Amino acid sequence: xxxxxxxxxxxxxxxxxxxxxxxxxxxxxxxxxxxxxxxxxxxxxxxxxxxxxxxxxxxxxxxxxxxxxxxxxxxxxxxxxxxxxxxxxxxxxxxxxxxxxxxxxxxxxxxxxxxxxxxxxxxxxxxxxxxxxxxxxxxxxxxxxxxxxxxxxxxxxxxxxxxxxxxxxxxxxxxxxxxxxxxxxxxxxxxxxxxxxxxxxxxxxxxxxxxxxxxxxxxxxxxxxxxxxxxxxxxxxxxxxxxxxxxxxxxxxxxxxxxxxxxxxxxxxxxxxxxxxxxxxxxxxxxxxxxxxxxxxxxxxxxxxxxxxxxxxxxxxxxxxxxxxxxxxxxxxxxxxxxxxxxxxxxxxxxxxxxxxxxxxxxxxxxxxxxxxxxxxxxxxxxxxxxxxxxxxxxxxxxxxxxxxxxxxxxxxxxxxxxxxxxxxxxxxxxx
Amino acid sequence: xxxxxxxxxxxxxxxxxxxxxxxxxxxxxxxxxxxxxxxxxxxxxxxxxxxxxxxxxxxxxxxxxxxxxxxxxxxxxxxxxxxxxxxxxxxxxxxxxxxxxxxxxxxxxxxxxxxxxxxxxxxxxxxxxxxxxxxxxxxxxxxxxxxxxxxxxxxxxxxxxxxxxxxxxxxxxxxxxxxxxxxxxxxxxxxxxxxxxxxxxxxxxxxxxxxxxxxxxxxxxxxxxxxxxxxxxxxxxxxxxxxxxxxxxxxxxxxxxxxxxxxxxxxxxxxxxxxxxxxxxxxxxxxxxxxxxxxxxxxxxxxxxxxxxxxxxxxxxxxxxxxxxxxxxxxxxxxxxxxxxxxxxxxxxxxxxxxxxxxxxxxxxxxxxxxxxxxxxxxxxxxxxxxxxxxxxxxxxxxxxxxxxxxxxxxxxxxxxxxxxxxxxxxxxxxx
Numbered sequence: 001x002x003x004x005x006x007x008x009x010x011x012x013x014x015x016x017x018x019x020x021x022x023x024x025x026x027x028x029x030x031x032x033x034x035x036x037x038x039x040x041x042x043x044x045x046x047x048x049x050x051x052x053x054x055x056x057x058x059x060x061x062x063x064x065x066x067x068x069x070x071x072x073x074x075x076x077x078x079x080x081x082x083x084x085x086x087x088x089x090x091x092x093x094x095x096x097x098x099x100x101x102x103x104x105x106x107x108x109x110x111x112x113x114x115x116x117x118x119x120x121x122x123x124x125x126x127x128x129x130x131x132x133x134x135x136x137x138x139x140x141x142x143x144x145x146x147x148x149x150x151x152x153x154x155x156x157x158x159x160x161x162x163x164x165x166x167x168x169x170x171x172x173x174x175x176x177x178x179x180x181x182x183x184x185x186x187x188x189x190x191x192x193x194x195x196x197x198x199x200x201x202x203x204x205x206x207x208x209x210x211x212x213x214x215x216x217x218x219x220x221x222x223x224x225x226x227x228x229x230x231x232x233x234x235x236x237x238x239x240x241x242x243x244x245x246x247x248x249x250x251x252x253x254x255x256x257x258x259x260x261x262x263x264x265x266x267x268x269x270x271x272x273x274x275x276x277x278x279x280x281x282x283x284x285x286x287x288x289x290x291x292x293x294x295x296x297x298x299x300x301x302x303x304x305x306x307x308x309x310x311x312x313x314x315x316x317x318x319x320x321x322x323x324x325x326x327x328x329x330x331x332x333x334x335x336x337x338x339x340x341x342x343x344x345x346x347x348x349x350x351x352x353x354x355x356x357x358x359x360x361x362x363x364x365x366x367x368x369x370x371x372x373x374x375x376x377x378x379x380x381x382x383x384x385x386x387x388x389x390x391x392x393x394x395x396x397x398x399x400x401x402x403x404x405x406x407x408x409x410x411x412x413x414x415x416x417x418x419x420x421x422x423x424x425x426x427x428x429x430x431x432x
Numbered sequence: 433x434x435x436x437x438x439x440x441x442x443x444x445x446x447x448x449x450x451x452x453x454x455x456x457x458x459x460x461x462x463x464x465x466x467x468x469x470x471x472x473x474x475x476x477x478x479x480x481x482x483x484x485x486x487x488x489x490x491x492x493x494x495x496x497x498x499x500x501x502x503x504x505x506x507x508x509x510x511x512x513x514x515x516x517x518x519x520x521x522x523x524x525x526x527x528x529x530x531x532x533x534x535x536x537x538x539x540x541x542x543x544x545x546x547x548x549x550x551x552x553x554x555x556x557x558x559x560x561x562x563x564x565x566x567x568x569x570x571x572x573x574x575x576x577x578x579x580x581x582x583x584x585x586x587x588x589x590x591x592x593x594x595x596x597x598x599x600x601x602x603x604x605x606x607x608x609x610x611x612x613x614x615x616x617x618x619x620x621x622x623x624x625x626x627x628x629x630x631x632x633x634x635x636x637x638x639x640x641x642x643x644x645x646x647x648x649x650x651x652x653x654x655x656x657x658x659x660x661x662x663x664x665x666x667x668x669x670x671x672x673x674x675x676x677x678x679x680x681x682x683x684x685x686x687x688x689x690x691x692x693x694x695x696x697x698x699x700x701x702x703x704x705x706x707x708x709x710x711x712x713x714x715x716x717x718x719x720x721x722x723x724x725x726x727x728x729x730x731x732x733x734x735x736x737x738x739x740x741x742x743x744x745x746x747x748x749x750x751x752x753x754x755x756x757x758x759x760x761x762x763x764x765x766x767x768x769x770x771x772x773x774x775x776x777x778x779x780x781x782x783x784x785x786x787x788x789x790x791x792x793x794x795x796x797x798x799x800x801x802x803x804x805x806x807x808x809x810x811x812x813x814x815x816x817x818x819x820x821x822x823x824x825x826x827x828x829x830x831x832x833x834x835x836x837x838x839x840x841x842x843x844x845x846x847x848x849x850x851x852x853x854x855x856x857x858x859x860x861x862x863x864x
Contacts, residue, residue: 021580021722031647032579032765129577135723137569137577145561145569147464148453148743215463273729276708283727290453290740291567294730295715297705298723308722311580325755333464 003036004318007073009064009089010080011044014103014130016051017307018077023053033315035322041067068093075317077310078102083110094118094126099326101313103130103306109204113217116332125320126331127313132205133158135305136298138284140312142212143329149288151213154252155429158205160280160300161189161196162228162248166265167278170236170245176229188280198227199248202263206250209284210261213252215335218261224344226264235354235424238382238395239267242352245275246426258342267352267428345404350379350428353396355413356421363418364394370416374409376401391420397428435468436750439505441496441521442512443476446535446562448483449739450509455485465747467754473499500525507749509742510534515542526550526558531758533745535562535738541636545649548764557752558763559745564637565590567737568730570716572744574644575761581720583645586684587700587861590637592712592732593621593628594660594680598697599710602668602677608661620712630659631680634695638682641716642693645684647767650693656776658696667786667856670814670827671699674784676860677707683861690774699784699860777836782811782860785828787845788853795850796826802848806841808833823852829860 006022008015022029022037030036042055043064061067068076068089076093080086081104090107093100100119102108108115108131119126129139133156142151157163161183168179180197183189195201203223210218228248239246244267253260268275273295277283282300287293299305320328357363368378382395398406410423438454440447454461454469462468474487475496493499500508500521508525510532512518518536525532532551534540540547540563551558561571565588574583589595593615600611612629615621627633635655642650660680671678676699685692700707705727709715714732719725731737752760789795800810814827830838842855 017722025580025582025722028582028767029580031768034762034765135720135726137573137726140577141569141572144748145572145744146740147747148457148461148740150457150460271710273705273708276705278703288567288740290449290457290736290743292731292734292737294567294569294728296726296728298726302724304722305724308578308580308720311722312577315579316576319760320755320757323752323755323757323760325752325757325760328751328755328757330466333466335460336463 001030001036002322003038004321005038005040005072005074006314007040007067007070007076008042009067009076009078011042011051012079013303014306014310015042015044015079016053017303018079018310019055020053021304021307021311029311029315033318035318037314037318040072041070043067064089065092068096068098073098074321075314076100077314078104079310081106083107087111090115091118094122094124097122097124099125099317101127101310101317103128103310105131105201105204105208109207109220112208112211112332113219116217119331123327125317125327125329127317128208129313130306130309132208133282133284133296134298134300134302135308136282136284136296136300137309137312138209138296139212141296142209142286146286146288146291149290152254152287152289154209154213154250154284154286155274156205156209156250156284157247157274157277157282158250158284158300159196159202159248160282161193162202163277163282164188164280165197166228166231166236166246166248169231169233170240173233175233176231197229199225199263202248202250206252206261206263209250210252210259211332214254214259214339215333216339217332218341222261222341224262224264228265230424231265232424234393235426238354239352242382242397243270244268244428245270247274249429251429255342257337257339259339260342260347262344262347265426267426269430345402345407347403348400350400350430351398351406352426352428353398354424355394355396356391356419357394358390358418358420359392366416366418367413370412371398371409374405376405376409433462433468434754435470436753437470437472437504437506438746439472439499439502439508440474441499441508441510443474443483444511445735446738446742447474447476447511448485449735450511450742451487452485453736453739453743461743461747465750467750469746469750472504473502475499496521497524500528500530505530506753507746508532509746510536511742513538515539519543522547523550526554526556529554529556531557531749533559533742533749535560535742537563537633537636537640541639541652544640544643545651548649551763555759557749557759557761559749560640561745562738562741564640565714565716565728566730566732566734567740568714568716568728568732569741569744570641570728571644573728574641574718578718578720578723581722583718583720584686585719586641586645586682586716587706588637588641588682588716589679589706589709589714590682590716590732591628591634591680592714593625594634595709595714596620596712597629598660598663598668598678598680601663601665602672605665607665608663629661631657631695634680634682638684638693638695641682642684642691643764646686646691646771647765648771649764650773654693654773656694656696660697662856663697664856666825667858670786671784674814674829675702676700677702678858679706681861686771687774689769689771691771692774692779694776694779697858699858701862777834777839779835780832782832782862783830783838784858784860785830786856787826787828788823788851789826790850790852791822791824798848798850799845802844803830803841806837808837808841
């Protein structure tokens with residue numbers, strides 16, 4: 001049987017997973033593919049560490065450039081991550097005309113424009129299925145299966161750490177801090193969890209999905225981001241009382257020639273499929289004008305799931321190489337119609353507001369009057385029992401309003417003498 | 433821009449959807465694909481009926497063979513359905529070396545062996561994404577994205593009519609007959625609903641998914657099938673009380689060298705993602721040894737969703753043709769290791785049994801004694817209030833047992849003088 005040579009850059013968790021996956025299921029994959037995928041070289045700075053997988057020491061090298069330049073390497077797989085050396089190596093591989101598979105979301109979200117451009121100029125395959133959603137085939141589906149669709153909206157739970165924390169906060173009725181500590185103990189959160197819990201990891205993925213869906217590179221800076229540090233235990237319970245669950249969502253939506261791309265804690269109706277996604281699992285719902293709503297669910301991270309997707313990408317390129325047809329796809333098919341990113345101030349949603357108000361007559365009237373001045377109308381009001389002292393939490397659900405109107409209203413509300421603490425705000429995504 | 437010519441066989445609901453989809457999003461698709469998809473000929477027996485889509489009358493013909501033989505037709509799309517003329521036309525197209533897209537599940541489930549074989553011998557592309565799951569990309573995912581995985585199990589809700597009926601029965605607390613009538617009124621069920629509600633449509637799809645997953649043609653006759661006619665209102669409520677929801681599931685599972693392929697009403701734990709799939713939606717969960725559990729959800733039928741998948745398949749073949757690389761995939765990649773279908777009698781699950789028993793002391797002991805003789809042990813027993821008369825419903829959940837043991841036990845139980853009606857049985861699929 002013919003062979004396709006793989007050169008691996010980065011022998012960390014996912015790199016070891018790819019090697020282990022090919023060892024475990026190599027015969028099965030060859031049977032399905034009609035060609036053997038053979039790892040020819042592996043570059044890493046650390047050649048000593050035990051990765052729990054056996055490899056011929058002769059494959060290992062510290063020289064990543066030599067891996068790319070090895071004529072027996074047909075496909076370069078970049079699993080180093082980050083925006084430093086990984087970028088230089090991908091650029092080198094593409095320059096040399098070698099197809100690249102990468103799982104590097106940070107790189108694509110920050111320098112995707114340049115890298116997509118280079119791959120297209122060189123007419124080389126660039127696959128990045130594992131950059132979003134681990135074992136979930138969302139990149140593949142958007143690039144291929146849904147090609148007939150104008151994408152109306154994408155709603156995604158794209159970070160397993162955040163989803164685990166929010167699930168624990170609800171189930172165990174614990175604080176954010178306690179749930180984070182638990183996630184760290186379980187190995188679901190890093191010692192420095194900022195990248196996950198502040199929403200940046202989700203924003204990387206949102207930028208990539210928006211880029212594919214709308215055919216232009218959406219740089220990370222254009223994604224509005226809020227993380228989950230401010231989600232309180234009580235908000236999770238109030239949300240449930242109102243029929244919602246709080247999830248960190250990536251929201252990508254088209255409005256005529258504009259596209260919104262935002263990441264923030266979001267209230268999702270309990271009967272929505274995304275509300276059923278718990279623990280470290282990820283899911284994405286895509287609304288297309290023909291397919292309607294479709295959803296993809298799976299493990300968003302981890303050695304084996306990510307390796308599964310990386311090998312799937314390698315297999316696709318191997319088919320192309322075998323058929324003598326490299327670059328069957330553009331890395332990013334550009335739209336002739338140029339969309340603009342909508343300013344967050346122009347985004348319109350419904351809101352959940354938790355106010356901390358003095359418990360005396362006339363106070364709520366002051367609040368609703370300020371909201372009214374900014375043309376924000378109320379859908380419902382829920383007054384909770386006073387916990388301690390003179391202040392009570394009051395929860396308001398608004399009708400649809402623009403972000404900038406709400407921001408202006410809250411600016412006035414939060415300085416009123418009857419308001420005891422900064423108002424907590426979450427956006428609501430209803431069925432649309 | 434270059435053009436790829438499409439020849440359509442069958443101008444019914446889906447055929448009209450494909451034409452409408454290409455009209456609506458043709459420019460967008462061409463932009464993404466780098467080639468224009470152009471419908472060159474449409475064959476149907478009825479050239480008069482209004483399909484709600486405008487086409488040049490010169491494209492229409494009653495002569496399907498002429499469509500296949502037209503040199504301007506590069507891809508043949510079969511949307512006639514059924515196992516009659518559709519088969520002859522697909523065979524003709526493949527014989528002539530023309531790539532084929534089909535949504536014909538009945539044909540593939542009954543004659544897939546022959547058709548896959550022919551496509552492979554002729555080295556011609558055969559895509560059948562819309563044969564399972566409408567707008568849900570399950571065929572694509574199994575053939576491509578999950579290629580690195582040994583498939584451990586597939587659990588699917590694959591018939592929207594049945595899922596709609598079961599959802600209505602639960603939500604509105606109505607009988608099967610009332611829910612079926614409602615489904616017919618809403619256009620979700622045919623005047624003759626047998627193909628759906630007796631499980632045959634789901635069995636077609638189960639056979640196709642099992643064939644792809646295990647690399648050998650699984651003929652329809654080897655799929656064990658039970659429909660939903662026997663699901664009672666009370667069973668749905670008892671299931672809920674016990675923490676389960678009843679769904680018509682296709683279950684495909686590997687045990688060493690054997691594979692089970694079965695379709696029947698199944699109790700699914702409420703916290704399982706499949707339990708959240710309501711109404712006409714479909715979903716499939718696939719458990720792979722690397723990817724873990726992934727789930728795909730969407731509309732399993734309907735004009736636009738099915739057209740979305742058919743156009744996705746056409747686009748893939750168009751890419752192949754443009755790249756000069758037809759038959760990038762085998763229609764069915766054969767496994768060297770030959771799996772066997774497990775007899776239903778050897779299948780092991782847990783069971784829900786609803787017995788109708790005389791309400792007097794010692795009766796339950798008679799039942800448990802028969803079960804014990806057949807090595808079936810009880811996980812829980814739920815005795816309901818007597819509705820009318822001397823008989824009461826008693827619900828038993830068993831531990832895991834073989835189908836043939838249970839069948840033997842029920843044969844004895846149902847003739848006991850204390851048993852007032854045939855025992856109702858549902859299989860349980862727990863998290864595994």
